[in-house]
Amino acid sequence: MTDSVPPIVSIENLKAYEGELVTVQGWLYAKTGKGRLQFLQVRDGSGLCQAVVFKKNVSPEDFQAAKELTRESSLRVTGVVKADERAPGFPGGYEIDVRSLEPIQVAEPYPIAPKEHGVEFLMKHRHLWIRAPRQWAILRIRANITRALRYWLDEHGFVNVDTPILTPAAAEGTTTLFEIDYHGEPAYLAQTGQLYNEAAIFAFGRVYCFGPTFRAEKSKTRRHLQEFWMLEPEIAFCDLEELMEVQEQLISYVIQRILVENALELRLLERDLTHLERVRPPFPRLHYDDAVAMINRAAEAGEKVPGYDETVPPIQWGDDFGSPHETYLAAQFDRPVFVHHYPSQVKAFYMEPEPGRPEVCRSVDLLAPEGYGEITGGSERMSDPEKLVAAIQKHGLPLEPYQWYLDLRRYGSVVHSGFGLGLERTVAWICGLEHVRETIAFPRMLHYMRP
RNA sequence: UCCUCGGUAGCUCAAUCGGCAGAGCAUCCGGCUGUUAACCGGACGGUUGAUGGUUCGAGUCCAUCCCGAGGAGCCA
Numbered sequence: 001m002t003d004s005v006p007p008i009v010s011i012e013n014l015k016a017y018e019g020e021l022v023t024v025q026g027w028l029y030a031k032t033g034k035g036r037l038q039f040l041q042v043r044d045g046s047g048l049c050q051a052v053v054f055k056k057n058v059s060p061e062d063f064q065a066a067k068e069l070t071r072e073s074s075l076r077v078t079g080v081v082k083a084d085e086r087a088p089g090f091p092g093g094y095e096i097d098v099r100s101l102e103p104i105q106v107a108e109p110y111p112i113a114p115k116e117h118g119v120e121f122l123m124k125h126r127h128l129w130i131r132a133p134r135q136w137a138i139l140r141i142r143a144n145i146t147r148a149l150r151y152w153l154d155e156h157g158f159v160n161v162d163t164p165i166l167t168p169a170a171a172e173g174t175t176t177l178f179e180i181d182y183h184g185e186p187a188y189l190a191q192t193g194q195l196y197n198e199a200a201i202f203a204f205g206r207v208y209c210f211g212p213t214f215r216a217e218k219s220k221t222r223r224h225l226q227e228f229w230m231l232e233p234e235i236a237f238c239d240l241e242e243l244m245e246v247q248e249q250l251i252s253y254v255i256q257r258i259l260v261e262n263a264l265e266l267r268l269l270e271r272d273l274t275h276l277e278r279v280r281p282p283f284p285r286l287h288y289d290d291a292v293a294m295i296n297r298a299a300e301a302g303e304k305v306p307g308y309d310e311t312v313p314p315i316q317w318g319d320d321f322g323s324p325h326e327t328y329l330a331a332q333f334d335r336p337v338f339v340h341h342y343p344s345q346v347k348a349f350y351m352e353p354e355p356g357r358p359e360v361c362r363s364v365d366l367l368a369p370e371g372y373g374e375i376t377g378g379s380e381r382m383s384d385p386e387k388l389v390a391a392i393q394k395h396g397l398p399l400e401p402y403q404w405y406l407d408l409r410r411y412g413s414v415v416h417s418g419f420g421l422g423l424e425r426t427v428a429w430i431c432g433l434e435h436v437r438e439t440i441a442f443p444r445m446l447h448y449m450r451p
Numbered sequence: 452u453c454c455u456c457g458g459u460a461g462c463u464c465a466a467u468c469g470g471c472a473g474a475g476c477a478u479c480c481g482g483c484u485g486u487u488a489a490c491c492g493g494a495c496g497g498u499u500g501a502u503g504g505u506u507c508g509a510g511u512c513c514a515u516c517c518c519g520a521g522g523a524g525c526c527a
Contacts (some may be wrong), residue, residue, distance in 0.1 A: 007501075031486095032485090032486040032487070032489060033483090033486090034483060034484065034486060034489080034490090034491095035482075036483085036484055037483090037485070038486095039485075039487080039489095042486085042509065050486090050487085052485080052486090054484070055484085056484095070478095071477095084485090086485065086486085086487085087487095088486090088487050089487095109461080109478060110477090111461070111462080111477090112462085113461095113463095114465095114488055115462085115463080115476070115487080115488050116462085116463055116476095116488090117462065117463075118462080118463075120458095120518085121461095121462070121463095123519095166505090168526040183519030191526095192527095193503085200515045213527080215525085215526070217524090217525055217526065218452065218524090218525085219524085219525065219526070220520090220522080220523095221521080222521080222522090223521065223526085223527080224525090224527085225527090226527075228527065229527095230527065308522095320525095322523080322524080323522085323523075323524090324523095331483050365527095372524075373526090373527085374527060375527070376527075377526085377527065399524060406468080422526090423527085424527080425527055426527090447518095448519095
């Protein structure tokens with residue numbers, strides 16, 4: 001068997017082949033030449049490892065080929081796996097002592113150097129930028145967050161029901177929507193699947209949808225995209241308190257799983273893990289009344305908003321929080337915090353008013369720590385048909401398009417609740433990123449959709 | 452939509468008071484047996500975002516526009 005062809009192995013599995021002859025196929029991330037020695041850093045999608053080409057160990061042709069390889073050239077290298085503390089890469093610690101190599105394509109000069117670049121340049125080369133180690137780590141974590149979210153829901157009796165992306169009207173009647181031509185009739189890209197989820201719970205009990213949503217808002221901040229992915233669970237026979245329990249269980253599960261399964265990626269991102277390790281139930285709960293009092297106490301004392309370089313602005317009871325308010329509130333806790341019972345006037349029409357205190361509703365937002373802002377928003381839904389009709393009219397919305405939605409309250413209405421989780425903000429928080437644009441392979445931002 | 456900052460070599464940036472357009476990296480050539488964004492020597496590299504104006508002279512000052520970044524509002 002001495003003439004057998006060496007196996008093609010993944011870099012993440014190199015360790016298992018120590019001392020053996022293997023082939024790795026991938027792309028050249030970086031190269032350092034040193035006379036009769038060439039260090040090749042090879043990526044294959046699963047990781048990155050160093051391949052060492054000694055002139056005396058390979059044919060003259062192969063050594064010359066190694067010298068002529070450019071960054072991002074595709075290649076196969078065959079050699080013996082050796083443990084070496086000096087070997088860079090991820091997982092790292094193992095390198096390939098090359099015996100032969102086969103360039104597949106020698107790449108043209110690569111525009112992205114392994115050093116500092118500006119945001120504009122990198123975004124224009126997003127199709128190439130995603131090859132970089134940091135982006136690789138982020139997008140792998142994103143994929144695993146998605147997997148963990150779905151896994152937890154699937155294991156807890158939720159049925160995945162996909163909701164439409166093309167919709168006839170605004171679901172909440174608030175935010176700006178992208179309009180398209182639906183065979184002569186105006187239609188809109190969905191900003192939420194919630195109303196359809198509410199129909200689905202009467203068939204399946206617990207459901208979730210998970211897909212892209214669209215907001216045509218002129219938002220240009222580190223927390224906003226025009227197209228983002230939202231996970232929306234909806235649960236029958238569930239009130240506000242139970243809704244918060246579901247959220248803290250789900251989010252804690254995801255984070256603890258990422259800490260274990262993506263330790264390598266988090267290390268690559270140099271993420272401070274102490275914040276994430278604390279994310280376990282229960283999360284603190286803060287009533288809107290108390291939040292307002294906290295903010296105004298801080299405003300009076302002239303406290304600074306962390307990372308904002310301005311003092312906490314005062315707030316009137318009944319107003320929604322601005323970004324500085326949310327950032328200040330979240331900074332007062334060492335884990336995500338629920339803020340519940342917002343004023344009804346600043347929330348959507350379908351949220352259940354608090355019995356005996358209709359000026360507030362049974363709504364809840366989850367604020368992530370470290371300034372990442374609102375990552376979920378949800379509520380107990382109004383279940384009484386007459387109250388819902390009144391709420392729709394009070395918000396100045398037409399009744400006719402909501403007839404099917406009102407049907408849900410006519411045929412076996414029950415207490416139910418749901419929430420939406422912004423995937424990109426969650427990824428940014430877990431990865432410790434400055435901006436959500438790096439949390440999705442091809443972000444859609446204000447006036448920016450190429451590539 | 453509003454506020455603030457920015458646009459100079461492929462990339463990251465410098466250029467004093469308005470006075471010769473510069474450096475590092477990348478690329479190419481040569482050297483080096485343990486490099487980690489290697490190092491040493493050499494070469495190549497410019498419509499200073501666009502248009503108009505002020506001036507003997509504009510990267511620099513003025514006006515308008517284009518593009519980008521951060522923030523506000525709104526939201527996940």
